Amino acid sequence: xxxxxxxxxxxxxxxxxxxxxDDVIPSRHDFKVVGVFNCGVTRFDGEILLLMRVAEKPFNxxxxxxxxxLLDPEAGKISVKKFNKDDSSFxxxxxxxxxxxxxxxxxxxxxLRIARSKNGIDFIVDEEPAMSPENKYERFGMEDPRIxxxxxxxxxxxxxxxxxxxxxxxxxxxTDFIEFTRYGVIFLPDNKDVAIFPEKINxxxxxxxxxxxxxCEARDMWISESPxxxxxxxxxxxxxxxxxxxxxxxxxxxxxxxxxxxxxxxIYHGSSKINRYCLGAVLLDAGEPWKVVxxxxxxxxxxxMDYEKNGFFGNVIFTCGSLYEEDKVKIYYGAADTCIAYAExxxxxxxxxxx
Amino acid sequence: xxxxxxxxxxxxxxxxxxxxxDDVIPSRHDFKVVGVFNCGVTRFDGEILLLMRVAEKPFNxxxxxxxxxLLDPEAGKISVKKFNKDDSSFxxxxxxxxxxxxxxxxxxxxxLRIARSKNGIDFIVDEEPAMSPENKYERFGMEDPRIxxxxxxxxxxxxxxxxxxxxxxxxxxxTDFIEFTRYGVIFLPDNKDVAIFPEKINxxxxxxxxxxxxxCEARDMWISESPxxxxxxxxxxxxxxxxxxxxxxxxxxxxxxxxxxxxxxxIYHGSSKINRYCLGAVLLDAGEPWKVVxxxxxxxxxxxMDYEKNGFFGNVIFTCGSLYEEDKVKIYYGAADTCIAYAExxxxxxxxxxx
Numbered sequence: 001x002x003x004x005x006x007x008x009x010x011x012x013x014x015x016x017x018x019x020x021x022d023d024v025i026p027s028r029h030d031f032k033v034v035g036v037f038n039c040g041v042t043r044f045d046g047e048i049l050l051l052m053r054v055a056e057k058p059f060n061x062x063x064x065x066x067x068x069x070l071l072d073p074e075a076g077k078i079s080v081k082k083f084n085k086d087d088s089s090f091x092x093x094x095x096x097x098x099x100x101x102x103x104x105x106x107x108x109x110x111x112l113r114i115a116r117s118k119n120g121i122d123f124i125v126d127e128e129p130a131m132s133p134e135n136k137y138e139r140f141g142m143e144d145p146r147i148x149x150x151x152x153x154x155x156x157x158x159x160x161x162x163x164x165x166x167x168x169x170x171x172x173x174x175t176d177f178i179e180f181t182r183y184g185v186i187f188l189p190d191n192k193d194v195a196i197f198p199e200k201i202n203x204x205x206x207x208x209x210x211x212x213x214x215x216c217e218a219r220d221m222w223i224s225e226s227p228x229x230x231x232x233x234x235x236x237x238x239x240x241x242x243x244x245x246x247x248x249x250x251x252x253x254x255x256x257x258x259x260x261x262x263x264x265x266x267i268y269h270g271s272s273k274i275n276r277y278c279l280g281a282v283l284l285d286a287g288e289p290w291k292v293v294x295x296x297x298x299x300x301x302x303x304x305m306d307y308e309k310n311g312f313f314g315n316v317i318f319t320c321g322s323l324y325e326e327d328k329v330k331i332y333y334g335a336a337d338t339c340i341a342y343a344e345x346x347x348x349x350x351x352x353x354x355x
Numbered sequence: 356x357x358x359x360x361x362x363x364x365x366x367x368x369x370x371x372x373x374x375x376x377d378d379v380i381p382s383r384h385d386f387k388v389v390g391v392f393n394c395g396v397t398r399f400d401g402e403i404l405l406l407m408r409v410a411e412k413p414f415n416x417x418x419x420x421x422x423x424x425l426l427d428p429e430a431g432k433i434s435v436k437k438f439n440k441d442d443s444s445f446x447x448x449x450x451x452x453x454x455x456x457x458x459x460x461x462x463x464x465x466x467l468r469i470a471r472s473k474n475g476i477d478f479i480v481d482e483e484p485a486m487s488p489e490n491k492y493e494r495f496g497m498e499d500p501r502i503x504x505x506x507x508x509x510x511x512x513x514x515x516x517x518x519x520x521x522x523x524x525x526x527x528x529x530t531d532f533i534e535f536t537r538y539g540v541i542f543l544p545d546n547k548d549v550a551i552f553p554e555k556i557n558x559x560x561x562x563x564x565x566x567x568x569x570x571c572e573a574r575d576m577w578i579s580e581s582p583x584x585x586x587x588x589x590x591x592x593x594x595x596x597x598x599x600x601x602x603x604x605x606x607x608x609x610x611x612x613x614x615x616x617x618x619x620x621x622i623y624h625g626s627s628k629i630n631r632y633c634l635g636a637v638l639l640d641a642g643e644p645w646k647v648v649x650x651x652x653x654x655x656x657x658x659x660m661d662y663e664k665n666g667f668f669g670n671v672i673f674t675c676g677s678l679y680e681e682d683k684v685k686i687y688y689g690a691a692d693t694c695i696a697y698a699e700x701x702x703x704x705x706x707x708x709x710x
Contacts, residue, residue, distance in 0.1 A: 166568030213521030
């Protein structure tokens with residue numbers, strides 16, 4: 001910790017984690033919820049609404065086997081696949097993935113679920129999923145939804161993951177959070193962490209995204225424009241990882257960017273070489289958002305609490321949404337890929353950290 | 356060779372290779388041309404015009420060092436970087452790349468050059484490049500141009516390669532092949548082999564592309580739509596590699612698709628696990644080009660001639676353009692990443708091979 005870090009005050013809720021896996025009814029009786037974490041957030045109908053990633057896996061009492069859930073797109077339902085852990089080709093590199101000679105799999109499958117609250121802290125979780133995997137791009141699940149409201153329509157970008165089609169980002173929309181319309185793949189594989197700006201800039205929509213380049217081993221943030229949310233282009237590299245910083249491993253959009261006097265403020269995530277995920281902030285030019293004005297040298301929040309350090313995948317703070325209200329940034333974040341937590345940071349504290 | 360293969364007649368030009376590196380004046384006196392190969396083709400102003408990838412490298416008489424060319428985007432000119440081959444971190448896995456602890460590099464840098472012909476065989480190569488690397492996305496060069504003519508405007512998609520930004524596809528246009536307008540990155544990294552359809556289908560433009568997915572190790576073909584050539588979306592996986600076929604390693608668009616009675620015919624390339632590149636054909640539905648109607652089980656042309664088997668990178672036949680005229684497919688192709696060759700195949704022969 002440097003001297004400077006002392007100047008930021010992070011107000012974590014005393015009720016953290018505010019949503020736990022135990023608060024979520026599984027989508028099937030033979031599945032258990034192992035994580036409820038990365039969530040988009042919006043105000044809707046007098047409430048604060050979270051659209052959350054819920055990760056489930058099949059019950060399994062046999063320690064010799066791993067049971068993997070995955071969608072059968074033709075049958076339209078989730079099936080399971082069993083692997084013998086003694087099989088020499090079976091590799092479990094981290095708790096999220098397995099690799100075998102027949103391909104790779106996720107150990108959980110995620111759907112999107114809504115939680116609602118009057119005060120932003122006490123949430124009631126819907127009993128049923130809002131959106132569940134249903135097509136070939138979503139075979140391994142739907143992840144990390146982000147909500148952008150424009151003219152009363154709520155646009156939801158989310159990751160769709162599958163073995164044959166990689167990691168894509170898809171779009172859906174809703175006006176009531178009951179009926180959802182899917183628009184298919186808006187960013188080709190591999191691309192995730194898509195955050196759509198909440199208003200047009202110079203007549204165009206903009207979005208942040210994080211393509212993965214094998215060739216140059218880059219996991220950097222780009223910005224793209226669109227006339228219609230469906231088609232994206234004029235892609236420009238926005239900013240990269242930084243060697244020997246907390247965000248040297250990978251970076252990606254976090255919350256939906258929001259407008260402040262100085263420009264667009266984006267709360268993004270960065271990971272270290274050992275997969276420790278923190279949040280930082282970047283200020284983009286108001287009229288030319290592909291220009292970085294300033295960026296925090298240190299994280300604005302990092303894993304410190306037990307629920308952030310320990311879980312399904314520990315040492316992770318990851319956000320898909322925040323609210324900017326009363327000069328505060330109210331951040332809903334996934335902690336350790338397990339639960340949802342809440343923290344407030346004064347905007348001035350963040351601005352002070354921008355370099 | 357199966358019985359069936361005998362039914363296809365490939366008429367290679369007796370003048371092959373029709374363009375050699377020796378036919379191309381280097382862009383600088385201290386560079387030599389090591390390859391003139393993958394080229395887009397169009398009829399323009401009474402001639403057949405090729406827009407070719409020209410790969411150059413610096414003269415180097417010192418076998419102990421490797422000299423790598425690359426653009427300095429700020430200075431706007433190409434500089435060179437020297438590596439000691441004795442350095443233990445220096446790895447040259449194939450003649451196209453080197454890897455060092457400081458990153459990866461291409462051993463050559465490519466620009467785009469025009470060649471013109473009255474008869475389609477005897478070409479005069481322009482003395483100067485048509486387009487040269489000039490921005491950060493093009494730091495390692497411009498490659499594999501494809502030309503799509505729509506309403507008198509010639510749209511050129513090409514790969515832009517760089518260390519920091521990966522492999523992107525960019526767009527340019529021209530009406531006279533003298534002045535070119537750049538439109539920046541239209542497909543995010545890593546993505547290449549972009550072929551734009553030559554007319555609107557149901558009011559939309561379409562393009563084939565080949566994103567690279569690290570996660571699922573896929574190098575498959577997708578199809579995307581656009582209102583304006585700049586922004587692309589509604590991406591759909593079109594077709595994948597095929598295990599134990601000639602195209603099991605990777606596939607990608609080759610020529611611009613052309614309309615025949617039965618639908619859209621696309622001449623694509625596929626590579627084996629050992630990087631042997633051949634061409635095949637796929638028939639797409641006329642009104643719904645995201646539907647594969649039929650695909651050749653075997654290649655329609657494969658490396659057989661000395662100039663196809665031996666060169667800078669041997670055993671490669673790779674096309675960026677063909678002309679469909681007089682019921683023949685006239686294919687201009689890069690051979691062994693070294694020279695340009697020409698072959699004609701009767702359309703009926705290709706149709707007969709479609710399964």
